[in-house]
Amino acid sequence: MIHRVLIGGMAALALAGPAGATENTLADRLTSAEPEAGEQIFKHCRACHTIEQGGAHGNGPNLWGVVGRPVASAEGFGKYSDALRAIGGDWTPERLDAFLTDPHEDIEGTRMPFVGLDRPRARADLIAYLNRNSPAPLDLTIGAKKDAVLVEDEPPEFGVLFVAGGVEETHAYCTACHSERLVAQQGLDRDGWVELIEWMVDEQGMAEIEEPDLGIVLDYLTANYNIDRPNFPNR
Ligand code: HEC
Numbered sequence: 002m003i004h005r006v007l008i009g010g011m012a013a014l015a016l017a018g019p020a021g022a023t024e025n026t027l028a029d030r031l032t033s034a035e036p037e038a039g040e041q042i043f044k045h046c047r048a049c050h051t052i053e054q055g056g057a058h059g060n061g062p063n064l065w066g067v068v069g070r071p072v073a074s075a076e077g078f079g080k081y082s083d084a085l086r087a088i089g090g091d092w093t094p095e096r097l098d099a100f101l102t103d104p105h106e107d108i109e110g111t112r113m114p115f116v117g118l119d120r121p122r123a124r125a126d127l128i129a130y131l132n133r134n135s136p137a138p139l140d141l142t143i144g145a146k147k148d149a150v151l152v153e154d155e156p157p158e159f160g161v162l163f164v165a166g167g168v169e170e171t172h173a174y175c176t177a178c179h180s181e182r183l184v185a186q187q188g189l190d191r192d193g194w195v196e197l198i199e200w201m202v203d204e205q206g207m208a209e210i211e212e213p214d215l216g217i218v219l220d221y222l223t224a225n226y227n228i229d230r231p232n233f234p235n236r
């Protein structure tokens with residue numbers, strides 16, 4: 002498998018065999034993490050979390066200042082699982098990295114119904130973004146090797162969703178609670194999709210998708226999953 006790696010800022014191709022480096026340490030990844038890219042990744046979280054200071058709790062707690070915050074400590078969020086309450090300590094970058102990779106594997110019994118993010122650099126970008134939304138951001142570069150060879154992520158995958166403009170946003174927002182297959186098996190006109198998304202907000206606790214993303218998602222769904230079901234998944 003071929004991975005693009007960045008060496009001292011220069012792109013090069015490297016072969017990553019079984020013995021090849023396919024993942025950097027978190028400290029290495031954080032030195033080059035981009036909060037702006039992390040803001041895009043946060044679309045995977047927006048269905049359930051606000052991040053703004055004083056933002057409302059949704060299905061999940063408000064995440065302002067979560068990096069370095071004691072676990073399960075958001076004031077006024079009454080829905081923490083016993084599993085999360087029991088673990089103690091603070092949300093260090095390391096613990097966030099493990100939790101966000103696969104919440105259920107990391108903390109058995111967590112109530113966070115999110116499948117996880119398997120792209121290591123995307124997680125580092127996301128943690129940098131979370132860290133920026135804080136009254137006291139941590140210095141995330143401590144302990145990093147300056148000469149680290151940074152391995153790029155595999156491109157994101159969208160499962161059975163048809164790859165076209167808007168697939169990235171749609172995948173992020175619409176796989177927060179269930180598989181993308183449920184989306185791909187549906188065929189609706191634009192009004193139908195508007196109604197379905199309203200139902201997700203009113204009955205399933207999904208936070209409203211804000212513009213311009215709402216328009217992007219609706220355009221994508223209407224173009225690719227209309228009543229004639231042009232992309233019904235056959236596999
Ligand atoms: C479908 C809803 C949902 C999605 C999507 C979701 N979360 Fe959560 N999140 C929750 C719930 C519910 C909890 C509380 C879990 C518990 O108590 O076990 C939680 C808890 C957390 C916590 C612990 C907070 C604390 O105060 O201890 C963090 C950190 C977190 N989520 C980050 C994220 C990030 C980052 C994403 C996006 C990659 C994300 N979540 C996606 C619902 C969600």
Ligand code: HEC
Pocket residue numbers: 048060174175176177178179183184187197198201205206207208218
């Ligand atoms: C906050 C959680 C959540 C989010 C985010 C979410 N859904 Fe759902 N959705 C549900 C639940 C719960 C159900 C019903 C239970 C089930 O069938 O799994 C459902 C069901 C569906 C169904 C099947 C409806 C039916 O009639 O069988 C479709 C289609 C769907 N969602 C599309 C979407 C799309 C499109 C998005 C993104 C815009 C989305 N969902 C985001 C929670 C969510």
